[in-house]
Amino acid sequence: MSDNKVQIFDTTLRDGEQVPGCKLNTEQKLIIAERLDLLGVDVIEAGFPVSSPGDFNSVTEITKIIRNSTVCGLTRAVENDIKVAAEALKYAVRPRIHTGIGTSESHIKHKFNTTPEKIIERGVAAVKYAKSFVEDVEFYAEDAGRTDNEYLARVCEAMVAAGATVLNIPDTTGYCLPEEYGAKIKYLRENVKGIHNVTLSCHCHNDLGLATANSIAGVVNGARQIECTINGIGERAGNTALEEVVMILKQHPYLDLHTDINTKLLYNTSKMVSENMGMFVQPNKAIVGSNAFAHSSGIHQDGVIKNRETYEIIDPEEVGVTESAIVLTARSGRAALAYRAKKVGYELTKLQLDDVYKEFLNYADRKKEVVDQDIHKIMESFDIKP
Structure with missing residues (x-):
């Protein structure tokens, strides 16, 4: 892969579907997954297989029809989650397990009631176990946006050594400013042993309206994957909007970064997702809103x-x-x-x-x-x- 290519990881069917009232059935997920494959996304996060029998079935059925994109299943750093995801992905041409754990002080103390060292141990064990099923393993450091950079670098270095192929650096709460998020990516690039052998990924939320800006700051500073959704749908205020980051990179050639997205399908894909999810697209939405042009x-x-x-x-x-x-x-x-x-x-x-x-x-x-x-x-x- 060219170092100038930014991979597009679409999580419409996982993070996007977590919006209240936007539940999709398997048939609808298959329709959207096929369109995402045609659109040219590099990775389709098809679901969270352990969460329900319906989600397991949807992920399995999606793997049977996707031939170009990598199909990814989300898990927690829990053995059973990982085992179930591996089973759901067994028909995938290009399977990926996406596992991880919270790394911020807030998550370590209040969510897990444990120590920083134990978090690293659990992350390493999860990556190694996932690696026993698939070659392509992505690790997410949940709430990385509020995680101390020095500790985050230790976490990332341990996951690289354990076999992770992608490191996801989520701004889970949408708190970071673009300069802060870009600097975090730059710090990891400069301070994690083996970082150049893996892909750094941006997963940004839009709580302060900065998801797109943060993702662009991330790739400008060395990340080479953006995790996003059609129309920017997702938890709370949403995720990075796929159509926005793709067109920003296309309209600013001096950044010398590109994606493989067929942009002429963006508007129709937006309409398809909106209609299937019953999620209204605001008229002034960038790129795909009815007033955009x-x-x-x-x-x-x-x-x-x-x-x-x-x-x-x-x-x-x-x-x-x-x-x-x-x-x-x-x-x-x-x-x-x-x-x-x-x-x-x-x-x-x-x-x-x-x-x-x-x-x-x-x-x-x-x-x-x-x-x-x-x-x-x-x-x-x-x-x-x-």
Whole structure:
């Protein structure tokens, strides 16, 4: 793998499905898994096999249909979890077990009531046991974002020695600032023996709205895997949004980093996940929101009509959106009205446009949005034929 490639680890079917009310059945999971494989994700985290018979079955069925992506099952640092995950992954062409344990002072004291040394021992035992089933073992240091860097480096070094192939550095609570998270990744790159033989992974949550920024800071500082979900769904305020990090890397070539994602499938994939999970995508959501390429301000509309790049840094077609939307409102100008009128068959002279625009503003003041049917009515009132 090129050192410039960032692997995309999609956890829509695991972390994403933990959102209240977003439970998927096996059939829905298979549909989404197939799309993720087609999209080009490197790893599909298919579920948490020990959590329920249904999840075990879903992971097993997903492994039977996925031929390109690695299929991953989550576990705690518990032997039975790992054994059950290995059983669920037995049909996978490329299986991965994702195991781990909390490493922050809060987790060690309050969640596990143990010592830092015991945490390392449990992590090492889990990695070694997982390694007896599969070659590809990812270790997560839960709450790494709030874990002391020196101790986190000791944990990571022990997991590398035990056979881990990927080290996941989660900002579990979404607490880190991008500079802090990037510095943490850099510290590990510089202070963990054997770190260059494994992949460092970013798993960031969005509690403070920083998941995407933290993930980008991570890969800029040497991580080469981003764990994310379609539409940024996930626990609490959600996870890093796949579509955001992929397009950031694509739109900033000077970072010299890339993914293998087929970006033209992003919009339809977003819709598929939204419909299956019943999880509404906010209109102003970056990349895939309904307003992401919509313009209603007259100044913006005029600029986009003259040259799309005036106000759009992404060509909508790159993410599977047909074209930019010029939305007619009371803030729209003559250029936008002429553009939309032409779309529905009317070539207006300057004098006609001046007259029609006054009537258009009357419509626009009464309605939130002037639609094509309204344009036809306005034209009819002036006896203008298409």
